[in-house]
Amino acid sequence: MKSNDVILQTTTKVVLFIILAFSVFIFFNGHHEPGGGFIGGLMTASAIVLLMLAYDLEMVKRILPFDFKVVTAAGLLVAIGTGLGSFLFGVPFLSQTFDYFTFPVLGELELATALLFDIGVYLVVVGVTLTIIQTIGEDQ
Amino acid sequence: MLTALHFAIIAPFIAAVFVPFLYKKFSYIHTGWFVLAVPTLLFLYFLQYLPITANKQTVTAVADWVPSLGIHFTAHVDGLGLLFALLITGIGMLVVLYSIYYLSKEKEALYNFYTFLLMFMGAMLGVVLSDNLIVLYTFWEITSLSSFLLISYWYEREKSRYGALKSMLITVMGGFAMLVGFVMLYSMTGTFSIQEIIASANDITSHNLFIPAMLVILLGAFTKSAQFPFHIWLPDAMEAPTPVSAYLHSATMVKAGIYLVARLSPVFAISGEWLWLVAGFGLTTLFWGSFSAVRQTDLKGILAFSTVSQLGMILSMLGVGAAAIHFDSMEDNLYVGATTAALFHLINHATFKGSLFMMVGIVDHETGTRDIRRLGGLMTVMPITFTIAVIGSFSMAGLPPFNGFLSKEMFFTAMVDITSFHLFNIDNIGIVFPVVAWIASIFTFIYSMMLVFKTFTGKMQPEKLDTKPHEAPFGMLLSPIVLISLVIVFGFFPNILSYSVIEPAMASILPSLLGEGEQFYVDIYFWHGWTIELFMTMGVIGIGTLLYLSLRKWVAMYQVFPDSLTLNHVYDQTVVGVERMSSRLTGSYMTGFIRDYLLYIFSFFAAALVFVLFNKNAFSIQADLAPISVYEVILAIVLVSTAFVVMFTKSRLKAIIGLGVLGYTIALFFVIFRAPDLALTQLIIETVSVALFLLCFYHLPHISKELEKVRFRLGNLIISIAVGVTVTLIGITANSSRLFESISGFFPEASYDEAGGKNMVNVILVDFRGFDTLLEILVLGIAAIGIYTMIKLRLAGRNEL
Numbered sequence: 001m002k003s004n005d006v007i008l009q010t011t012t013k014v015v016l017f018i019i020l021a022f023s024v025f026i027f028f029n030g031h032h033e034p035g036g037g038f039i040g041g042l043m044t045a046s047a048i049v050l051l052m053l054a055y056d057l058e059m060v061k062r063i064l065p066f067d068f069k070v071v072t073a074a075g076l077l078v079a080i081g082t083g084l085g086s087f088l089f090g091v092p093f094l095s096q097t098f099d100y101f102t103f104p105v106l107g108e109l110e111l112a113t114a115l116l117f118d119i120g121v122y123l124v125v126v127g128v129t130l131t132i133i134q135t136i137g138e139d140q
Numbered sequence: 141m142l143t144a145l146h147f148a149i150i151a152p153f154i155a156a157v158f159v160p161f162l163y164k165k166f167s168y169i170h171t172g173w174f175v176l177a178v179p180t181l182l183f184l185y186f187l188q189y190l191p192i193t194a195n196k197q198t199v200t201a202v203a204d205w206v207p208s209l210g211i212h213f214t215a216h217v218d219g220l221g222l223l224f225a226l227l228i229t230g231i232g233m234l235v236v237l238y239s240i241y242y243l244s245k246e247k248e249a250l251y252n253f254y255t256f257l258l259m260f261m262g263a264m265l266g267v268v269l270s271d272n273l274i275v276l277y278t279f280w281e282i283t284s285l286s287s288f289l290l291i292s293y294w295y296e297r298e299k300s301r302y303g304a305l306k307s308m309l310i311t312v313m314g315g316f317a318m319l320v321g322f323v324m325l326y327s328m329t330g331t332f333s334i335q336e337i338i339a340s341a342n343d344i345t346s347h348n349l350f351i352p353a354m355l356v357i358l359l360g361a362f363t364k365s366a367q368f369p370f371h372i373w374l375p376d377a378m379e380a381p382t383p384v385s386a387y388l389h390s391a392t393m394v395k396a397g398i399y400l401v402a403r404l405s406p407v408f409a410i411s412g413e414w415l416w417l418v419a420g421f422g423l424t425t426l427f428w429g430s431f432s433a434v435r436q437t438d439l440k441g442i443l444a445f446s447t448v449s450q451l452g453m454i455l456s457m458l459g460v461g462a463a464a465i466h467f468d469s470m471e472d473n474l475y476v477g478a479t480t481a482a483l484f485h486l487i488n489h490a491t492f493k494g495s496l497f498m499m500v501g502i503v504d505h506e507t508g509t510r511d512i513r514r515l516g517g518l519m520t521v522m523p524i525t526f527t528i529a530v531i532g533s534f535s536m537a538g539l540p541p542f543n544g545f546l547s548k549e550m551f552f553t554a555m556v557d558i559t560s561f562h563l564f565n566i567d568n569i570g571i572v573f574p575v576v577a578w579i580a581s582i583f584t585f586i587y588s589m590m591l592v593f594k595t596f597t598g599k600m601q602p603e604k605l606d607t608k609p610h611e612a613p614f615g616m617l618l619s620p621i622v623l624i625s626l627v628i629v630f631g632f633f634p635n636i637l638s639y640s641v642i643e644p645a646m647a648s649i650l651p652s653l654l655g656e657g658e659q660f661y662v663d664i665y666f667w668h669g670w671t672i673e674l675f676m677t678m679g680v681i682g683i684g685t686l687l688y689l690s691l692r693k694w695v696a697m698y699q700v701f702p703d704s705l706t707l708n709h710v711y712d713q714t715v716v717g718v719e720r721m722s723s724r725l726t727g728s729y730m731t732g733f734i735r736d737y738l739l740y741i742f743s744f745f746a747a748a749l750v751f752v753l754f755n756k757n758a759f760s761i762q763a764d765l766a767p768i769s770v771y772e773v774i775l776a777i778v779l780v781s782t783a784f785v786v787m788f789t790k791s792r793l794k795a796i797i798g799l800g801v802l803g804y805t806i807a808l809f810f811v812i813f814r815a816p817d818l819a820l821t822q823l824i825i826e827t828v829s830v831a832l833f834l835l836c837f838y839h840l841p842h843i844s845k846e847l848e849k850v851r852f853r854l855g856n857l858i859i860s861i862a863v864g865v866t867v868t869l870i871g872i873t874a875n876s877s878r879l880f881e882s883i884s885g886f887f888p889e890a891s892y893d894e895a896g897g898k899n900m901v902n903v904i905l906v907d908f909r910g911f912d913t914l915l916e917i918l919v920l921g922i923a924a925i926g927i928y929t930m931i932k933l934r935l936a937g938r939n940e941l
Contacts, residue, residue, distance in 0.1 A: 026820075032898040034816035036905065042824040049831045069928065072921045079914050087142060092204055094910040098896035110896055114906040117913075121906070124917040128924040129828060135928045137835045 005054065012054035019047040027122055031110070037118035041125025048130060057137050068130040075123025082117045143201040145215040148185055149269055152178055152262030156255045163251040171250045172240035178258060179232035182265075186225045193219045193644040196659070200271065200335075210332050216271035219644025223483065224268035224399055226641070227490055231391035232261050234619035238498050239383035241616035242505060253293060253381070260286035264392045268399055273322040273332045277315070280364075280396065284311045287393050291380040303376035306711065310373045311363050318360025318400075324353035325407075338406045338651065345410055354408045357400070358417055365397025365451045368425040372707045375444040382501030385440065389447050390493035398451065398486065401458050402649050409462035412564035419459030419558075423576045425452025430583035434691075435698040439500045439510040439595065442587050443493070446536065449584065450489050453551060453577075457482035460554050460573070463561045464650055474557045479649055480662055481550035483642045488535065488543040488630060495623035496532040496591070499525055502616055503595060508606025512590065517600030521609050526596045528620045535627045537588035537684075538581060538677060543630035545677075546664055552577065552673035578676050585684030586691070634664035739859065746862040749870070759869055762876035771812055779805045792837070800830040817901040 023043035030036025052060050083094040098112035155178045163171045192199060198218040205213045217225070236257070243250060263286055266279030285308070292304030322332070328344045329337050344350055361367075366374040374394065378385055388394065401418060408414045429449025436442045461479035502525050503518065504510045519526045531542060538548030555577040559570040602608065611617075630636065643662045647654055654660070668674070687694070729740070753759055779802060786798035803826030810819035891903035905913050 030899060030902045031896070034820055034899060034901075036817075036899070036902040038905070039817065039820050039824065042821065042828065046824050046828050046831075049828055053831060053834075069925065072924055076918060076921055079917060083910070083914065087203075092207065094914065096895060096907045096910065112896055114895065114897070114903075114910075117906050117910060118902075121913060121917055124921055128917075128920045131924040132927050133828075133832060133835065135931050136832065 008054045012050055016047050016051055019043060019050070023047065027118070028115070030118060031112055031114065037121030038125055040118075041122040042129065044122075045126050045129035045133075048126075049133060052133070052137065057134060061134075068127045068134060070127075072124050072127030072131060075120045075125075075127055077120075078123060079117055079120025082113065082120065085113075085116075142203045142213075143215070145199065145201045145217065145269075146203055146213060148182055149215060149265045150262060151182060152258040152265070156258035156262070159254045159258065160251040163254075167245075170240050170245045171254050172236055172243070175254045175258065176233065176236045176240070179229045179236060179261065183226065183229035183233055186222060186229060189217050189222050190640055193217065193222050194640050196644065196647055196654075205272075205275070210326075210330075211274045212272050212333075213275055214271035214333065215269050216335065217269060218648045219641070219646070220399070220402055220648035221269050223487075223641050223645045224395070225265055227391050227395070227487070228261060228264045228268070231387060231490055231494055234494065234622055235383050235387040235391075238386070238501070238616060238619040239381075241613055242383050242501055243381065249293075252289075256286050256289040256293070257384070257387070260290060260388070260393070264396065267396050271334050273325065273334060273337075276334075277319050277322060280318070280360075281312065281315050283393055283396060284308055284315060287311075287377075287388055290384045290388065291377050293381055293384065294379070297379065299376070300379040303373070303379040307373040307377045309715070310370055310711075314360040314363025314370065317356040317363075321353045321355075321357035321360065324349045324356070328353070334403060341407045341410070344407075350408075350411070351413060354411070354414060354417075357404060357408075358421075361397035361400040362421060363397070364400070365394050365455065366425075366448050367397070367421050367452060367455065368428045368448075369707050371425060371429065371445075371448040372711055374448055375441055378438075378440040378444045382440075382497060382504065385443075386494050386497035386501070389444065390497055391490040394447060394451055395486065395490075398454055398458065401455060402482070402645075405458065405462060405649050406465070406651055409465045415459055415462045415564060417459070418462065419456045419573070422452045422454070422456030422459055423573065423580075425449065426456060427452075427576050427580040427583075430580045430587065433587040434583055434590070435695065436587075437512050439503065439512060439515075439591065440497075442512075442591055443496055443500060446584070446587060447493060449580065450485075450493065450536075453580075454482050454485055454489065456573075456577075457485065457551060457554055458649075460558045461649070463558060463563070465652060466563060467653070473653070475554070475561065476646070476650065476653070476660060477550060477557070478554035479646050480642060480660070480664075481547055481554050483645050483649075484543075484550065484634070484637075484664060485547035487637065487641070488547050488627070491623050491626045491630065492532045492535040492542070492544055495528055495620040495627065496536070498616075498620040498623070499528045499532060502612040502620070505616070506607070506612055507609045509604075512594040514601065514604040515595045516598040517596070518609055519596040521600075522596075522611050524611060524617055524621075526592075528617075528624050529592050529596060531624050531627055532620075533588040533592045535631070537585045538680065540666065541631050542627050543634065544627070546631065546634050546666070548581065549668065549673050549677065550664070552581075552676050553671075556672055574676070578680065581676075581680045582684045582687065585680050586688045589684070589688045590691075635662070638662040638664065739855075742859050742863050746859065746866045749866050750862075753870070753873075758877075759873050760877045761869075761872050765872075765875070769812075772809075775805055775808055775812070796830060796833045796837070799833075800826055803829075817899070 023040045026033075026035035026043060027037060027040025028035075030040065048060065048064065051063070086093060086095040089095075094117070096112065096114045096117065098110055098114070100108055100110050102108045155175070159171060159175065162174045166174075189199065196219075198216060200217075201215045203213040203215075205211050236254075239253070239257075243253060260283060263279045263282035267276055267283060270276040270279060288304045288308040291307055292300045294300045295304075325337055326332055328347050328349055329340050331337060331340075363370040374389065377389065380388070405414075426449050429445045429447075429452055433442050433445035433449060436445060457478045461475060461482060464473050464475035464479065467473040467475075500510060502522070503515065506522065507515065507518070509515065535542035535544030538544050552574065555574040558573050561570065600609075639659075639662065643660050646660045646662070650660075729736075782798045782801045782805070786795050786802070789795050789798065803822060807819045807822040807826065810816075810822060887900040887904070888898075891897050891900040891907075895903045895907040897903040897907070
């Protein structure tokens with residue numbers, strides 16, 4: 001059913017990595033600049049959607065052999081896990097904290113536990129979007 | 141902070157997670173052996189609290205849950221809680237051991253069974269060891285849920301599903317009522333902590349909500365403990381595997397209601413209504429249960445009604461025990477004995493009823509039937525089981541020298557003594573108490589004898605049995621033998637438990653009677669002289685024997701009641717009626733067309749908001765609006781014109797592209813109004829949703845124009861204008877009425893200081909309101925699973941056709 005669109009496919013090969021890199025950047029940058037798990041996840045998902053449009057679902061399945069339902073579940077587990085983790089320190093559910101650390105090369109950086117929670121959000125968003133799109137796309 | 145005590149409560153839940161793995165990994169070992177470790181370790185763990193509670197000390201450990209609402213996961217161990225915790229883990233241990241031999245590891249879905257059983261165990265521990273009413277309620281409903289799963293364990297049987305649903309409907313209904321009562325208690329005392337409520341009990345007796353709260357909480361307790369008229373679920377719950385019946389219906393779930401009554405006695409017992417309701421319902425249930433048990437022909441049916449009846453008996457003793465609280469001290473206080481009797485019988489009942497359930501399970505397992513009309517003469521082939529049955533039943537019937545005799549005598553004492561209580565009119569009509577108790581005991585005697593003699597004596601009819609009967613394997617006999625030994629031990633040495641278990645529990649039920657360093661006098665003994673109680677017991681044995689021997693002549697009397705008058709009939713009719721009504725109601729508005737649903741949503745939105753805001757005079761419109769820039773005008777024109785395109789186009793492709801343009805334009809608005817996060821999200825969402833639309837483009841039906849009649853369009857027009865006007869008005873109002881200082885200054889600073897983030901949107905999402913986000917992604921996940929199952933399962937179904 002898929003026509004062979006060479007221009008789209010060639011562009012996709014390049015653009016895909018730019019989008020993915022940008023999505024990772026925007027994800028890590030979320031605490032200070034616009035971005036975060038939700039947008040980062042959506043952007044990753046849209047990159048994969050682009051891949052699906054340029055090639056087809058089967059190809060994407062071969063390149064990314066994940067079950068995206070499992071990705072969703074993993075994301076939820078991570079998010080809940082960070083919430084439960086705060087019990088270990090005797091603070092209420094989902095308490096977050098942050099501190100500054102100095103790294104070689106990179107210099108002083110802030111590390112926040114919120115990032116862990118954001119990873120959960122990121123995974124859920126990617127998982128959900130792609131589960132829906134794959135399911136609908138496969139439904140012929 | 142979570143302590144070891146908290147972990148003891150949630151340990152069964154944690155263990156439940158590992159059950160499926162153990163089942164899969166070690167399929168050659170019966171999963172029950174792993175599970176057995178949990179109640180055993182917990183039992184040993186709780187034993188170490190015995191010396192503490194015996195010294196009238198309590199252990200409290202608090203972990204915050206929702207501190208702002210006063211909801212804490214507070215574990216509280218006192219005499220009463222410990223008694224129940226030991227019952228739950230102790231009987232749980234024996235039940236798991238028994239189930240290892242009862243459930244075949246080849247044929248049964250053991251992972252389900254043990255997961256549910258552990259969940260149930262943890263929930264029961266939570267109920268009896270929580271000090272916070274909301275936490276107690278949460279665990280309470282988990283017991284309902286897990287018992288539902290356990291009862292419907294053989295879910296391919298229609299009767300199992302029926303029984304499970306029935307028990308859940310009735311107990312959850314009671315649970316909801318109870319929750320209302322808890323909230324009322326909170327509004328009276330300002331705390332969810334049971335200990336604090338007990339401390340302020342004297343201040344609330346005259347409160348308006350006192351009686352309503354008592355009534356709804358009792359409703360919860362009565363439904364759970366299968367009190368008349370809510371007892372109808374218990375016989376149907378017997379469809380569960382026998383280890384479950386032995387556990388849920390002899391030692392734990394049904395006793396949750398009794399626990400609650402005992403636990404809240406210090407709060408409510410001062411009022412006469414409590415005494416009348418608890419004792420009254422208890423006695424009614426006692427009589428009705430024992431009366432109904434005699435007509436049963438299924439061994440488990442007899443035990444079910446007998447449990448109903450015995451629970452009524454314990455409850456009536458607790459009710460009568462409430463009289464004790466009207467005295468300031470223990471001097472001349474006759475009624476304390478009723479509470480002692482209730483607790484003693486609680487323990488005795490768990491021992492003899494547990495062993496009887498296991499005995500019936502063995503008979504069922506080895507003969508293939510539980511019908512007493514087909515059984516008989518098993519005494520010679522199953523001598524050990526027969527011994528268990530004799531001791532258990534004789535104890536239940538209240539015959540010496542077993543423990544049931546002792547508690548039955550104490551029960552009679554309590555019922556006789558109450559007639560001399562000069563309050564609440566009991567001295568006038570109190571004579572009903574001992575009379576009903578005595579009659580009910582005669583029926584108890586009759587069904588106990590039926591249990592033994594109909595099964596084990598007479599002529600064996602091997603042709604009526606499915607399998608050739610033989611004695612059960614030793615492992616299966618072990619648990620009932622342990623329990624039956626306890627029946628004898630408690631019978632001969634009744635004071636073993638007096639000061640270690642019973643007396644501390646009494647101190648929890650009747651705290652106001654004890655001064656510093658005082659303790660209740662508990663002394664249980666066989667010979668109490670030629671008292672009225674002894675003559676009552678003799679009467680029970682004499683008349684009971686006569687009635688049992690002439691059973692065939694009067695058993696026809698049960699046919700007098702027509703089937704349409706029974707409570708079961710009422711229940712079935714109600715369920716059918718409610719189902720029919722709700723399906724008619726749903727059918728009338730669930731049309732399957734998305735535009736109908738949008739219609740409901742939008743008209744409700746517009747009508748409700750406009751009505752409320754007008755009523756509150758909340759609309760305020762001021763003219764000092766912000767200046768409109770050129771970009772905004774251009775974007776607005778684009779927005780409106782694409783909206784028109786979407787509406788009037790005849791091609792779906794154009795409509796989809798138009799929707800995309802709409803979305804992007806809104807994203808541009810976000811850019812202009814300096815909301816980069818929103819703009820980014822909106823842009824990507826639009827991209828993805830346009831892609832989605834294109835993906836399912838092939839499958840969408842053609843846009844059919846004939847549906848859109850003029851009337852339909854007019855209605856849509858009105859609703860869309862109403863929604864638009866409402867939103868505009870709210871927008872302008874929000875801008876015009878600045879009632880509070882804007883918090884826009886607070887967030888940037890707080891985000892940086894408290895969470896170390898400069899992007900306040902993100903900080904709000906993950907730090908300040910992380911719980912919202914968590915639930916949102918949960919909803920997203922559910923939506924994805926929903927879409928997946930809808931499409932995939934529909935396809936699967938089609939393939940089958």
